[in-house]
Amino acid sequence: MTNLGFVGLGVMGSRIVKRLLDAGYTVTGYNRTKAKAQWLLDLGMRWGETPRTVAEVADVVFTMVTDTRALRDVTEGPNGILAGLGPGKVYIDMSTVSPAASRELAMRVAEKGARMLDAPVSGSVVTLEQGKLSIMVGGDYETFQQVKPILETIGPKVNYVGGNGQAVLMKIATNLNLGAQMLAFSEAVLLAEKGGIPRKTAVEVLLNSVAASPMLCYRGPFVLEMPEEAWFDVNMMQKDLLIALEMGRQLNVPLPTTAIANEFLTAARGMGLDKNDFAIIFEVLARMSGFSPDHKPPAGE
Amino acid sequence: MTNLGFVGLGVMGSRIVKRLLDAGYTVTGYNRTKAKAQWLLDLGMRWGETPRTVAEVADVVFTMVTDTRALRDVTEGPNGILAGLGPGKVYIDMSTVSPAASRELAMRVAEKGARMLDAPVSGSVVTLEQGKLSIMVGGDYETFQQVKPILETIGPKVNYVGGNGQAVLMKIATNLNLGAQMLAFSEAVLLAEKGGIPRKTAVEVLLNSVAASPMLCYRGPFVLEMPEEAWFDVNMMQKDLLIALEMGRQLNVPLPTTAIANEFLTAARGMGLDKNDFAIIFEVLARMSGFSPDHKPPAGE
Amino acid sequence: MTNLGFVGLGVMGSRIVKRLLDAGYTVTGYNRTKAKAQWLLDLGMRWGETPRTVAEVADVVFTMVTDTRALRDVTEGPNGILAGLGPGKVYIDMSTVSPAASRELAMRVAEKGARMLDAPVSGSVVTLEQGKLSIMVGGDYETFQQVKPILETIGPKVNYVGGNGQAVLMKIATNLNLGAQMLAFSEAVLLAEKGGIPRKTAVEVLLNSVAASPMLCYRGPFVLEMPEEAWFDVNMMQKDLLIALEMGRQLNVPLPTTAIANEFLTAARGMGLDKNDFAIIFEVLARMSGFSPDHKPPAGE
């Protein structure tokens, strides 16, 4: 069976590795903080001293990091993944970066004789654990076919969308829906609540309705109680919306709801709420509707 | 078993009656055009000559019509439902009208000694046939308890939300999400498409993503081919958004995404596309992005 | 010289009457509260006991009231203006009401054998006193020609725009600019201020710039200190924007900036700021940007 490598063992990355180990794959992992990976080592994951080492020992190496900068940190330099890649190897980046950054990296990977795929996911830890994760894949089609079984182990839904960078474009396009949906949902909850329906009832009914996307099903209840730790905070959401808006300008697609949702995320930052999950957009609208910041602090702030 | 009456045998109403007949209820129905109800008569539904007759023979009488005006047509006058109501009877309106109109009607029903519930549904014919319809109920709690089994026959999810008019408020709050979600979805599809991903692939991936609400799952494919007959046309959607915006002003809740989506529906009318399902909002944005009306006519217009 | 009548001696109405008296016209006035008109009586204005009396004694009678309801109060009933109108008389309404309401009233005036013009103004007390008021006129062109000299006494700029109701439509179209301009101005001031430029300097520079409309020139300084008494409060501004939005829907014109500004006025109401001049829209945006309601109370609230 294929030798796998995985760089970036965060909340999502680590759970993906567990899934791969459970499926019987040999996985060599690397993370900046080794301690966080101990439970995976206990489950049989091997340790790679650097991203480069991981790339050297694996046939197929994955990365899943926060942004373009973090991606550069693990791919560049003498200890980076690029230094460890060579002919025959496949490198799969699951991070959400800009299409341009992804394409540029793919070219550098090709110069090493290896092939790169961009394979971001739609979904959260909950989606993954429910076995409902969706993976979009960009890059060479033949390479995609080759690693498809591995990707299907991670998420059952795997969609090939086009050449290098197209999957991160598709991911960005997917994520622009999240901001707008969360803002519209907040409008609905507040309208119901100020009209006399208990907030809890309003959320329950909305999550039974045809508007209840999977994202709203897990994030909607946050307007009742914000989680202690953000799943996807204001800055992370805004990072994706900014890439979307930038792409919209390049491709001449007006993005009205994305633009508005983005300004509400800016307001969340203005109000000092940026460490929260982006569901805090609800709080911005609540304060505009007259709820006092003092009397109705969302939990988990 | 309870004797039921049903006034308004349109696309949804007729299918609800079928469900009630299948469950063994005796149903007396009325529709402006009797011919459209023939298949239900064939299935055993009885015919009421007027809305008043239906209310007289039934213990529980339903209405499901297009708007406030149509509701007035079937409730008022010598042949209207109000004329046929009396002590002990329950009247359930499943139409989406304004909370104020619903409350006013409930008071008139009470004057007759009967009790009214507002019970709009979230979902379409597809949702109903999949047995996934969600019903919100407003009115007296005891009355709700009494008819709950009947409502559960229609849609498995039944939520009591408060006094008279609160369910239509909740329905309006639910529906404001639909305009915003459809517009954001259109932004996503066009961004992907103009970035080089086939429209069909973009739709498929989005419908596999965490943004895929049930509404988007059945309406999203309309951007590939518009249905011949609108399920919920531009004017119907706008009617609901206008009630939402009006309620937002009364209750001091700003509704930014609703306001924007509403202006795009106005644009759809400006472009002569108002007879289409409101998914045609996609076409408005497509033309703003440079697609020619001549070269890319949506099917079904 | 023509005998004039004037009903509604508020802030604007009374100053217009003074101007007419200064020009040598005989004016009979009426106001709900007579005391407020004392200074005009001292200047030679005659008193009419009812709107009807005013209409009876005058050749040309004006009204200038707050809204459709107030207009109805002074025109309908046994003591209303309609009861005092007859052949040869001209009735000029300077209020801002909906085009439909204005047209309906014009028809009733015509039934009396009189002719009506709608003649709303663009500008405030300051504009009037500077002799820069602009008047738009709708109705019969011949009638307009007949009273033009009187209107030119009030404001030097007089524009005939079309038949009955067209001037109030034009006024509504004019006023939709105000909300959007004030919101954009607020964005500019806050951007400069949070970037380190003193608010006072930012306002000064903006009022020297090409963006400085007359409205911004007198209202812009309100973001430094709100006036004790609103010139045009949140509810009055929103009344005009709602008519605009309603007309936009009827005429199929999307009004994106109007819709957004309107939602910010709703937020102003939500935050309890509706008694202020609509320049308070600045405060809504300031709070979204992180300014505390406690530490930066606008003066005059």
Added chain:
Amino acid sequence: MTNLGFVGLGVMGSRIVKRLLDAGYTVTGYNRTKAKAQWLLDLGMRWGETPRTVAEVADVVFTMVTDTRALRDVTEGPNGILAGLGPGKVYIDMSTVSPAASRELAMRVAEKGARMLDAPVSGSVVTLEQGKLSIMVGGDYETFQQVKPILETIGPKVNYVGGNGQAVLMKIATNLNLGAQMLAFSEAVLLAEKGGIPRKTAVEVLLNSVAASPMLCYRGPFVLEMPEEAWFDVNMMQKDLLIALEMGRQLNVPLPTTAIANEFLTAARGMGLDKNDFAIIFEVLARMSGFSPDHKPPAGE
């Protein structure tokens, strides 16, 4: 009298130089295309072979170019302005670039022993020729005092707003008003026109109203006939709005009308109208309102 230098003799720059020559200043100019400067040479302007030469011979040197890239072209390299600056010299940049780019350049100028001011203008050629230009100045206050008389020769209104980069921030804040004002103005004209008022009349009335900013006074008539050559095209306007939106995110100021206007500029590009003056935003809204691109082509496209 001070020896002046001027790099960038475009539409505005050349007219500013003329003004300086008229006031008796000695000016050495440079432009990429010398031919365009012939009329200034005929008026007595001296020619500098490179930006560096201009900086060497002048005590106070100005630049006025299109964007950050063009600014870099004339300041960097062996023939750039920086190479010609030294102790005692003042360098004034009148371009509109990002505050960050301006600050960075100011530091490099300081390293040469010279001092830089950012001094963008608000207004167009018309404003300049009417002697109504407004100049905002950022940088060292003492330096500002020293060159103030020269700046007052260009535009009578000169405002000191703060340290380096603050004037371009103030300019960006000023310009964000333009997009929103033009879009709101378009809403007003179309509402009036579709309501039956001739477009020409609507424009005339609006330009007599309190909403008539100087910018609208010269740009508003463009909705009747677009100029052959754009004064400030879609891309230039969008460049400024993008800097504003970027600053808004950095400084936590939501910019709702700016964000919406920006999306309409994107639509203008999508519709292939980007070579036009940004007043073409009217055409985008007109098409959304049902005007056909075939039947109502704006002049000058």
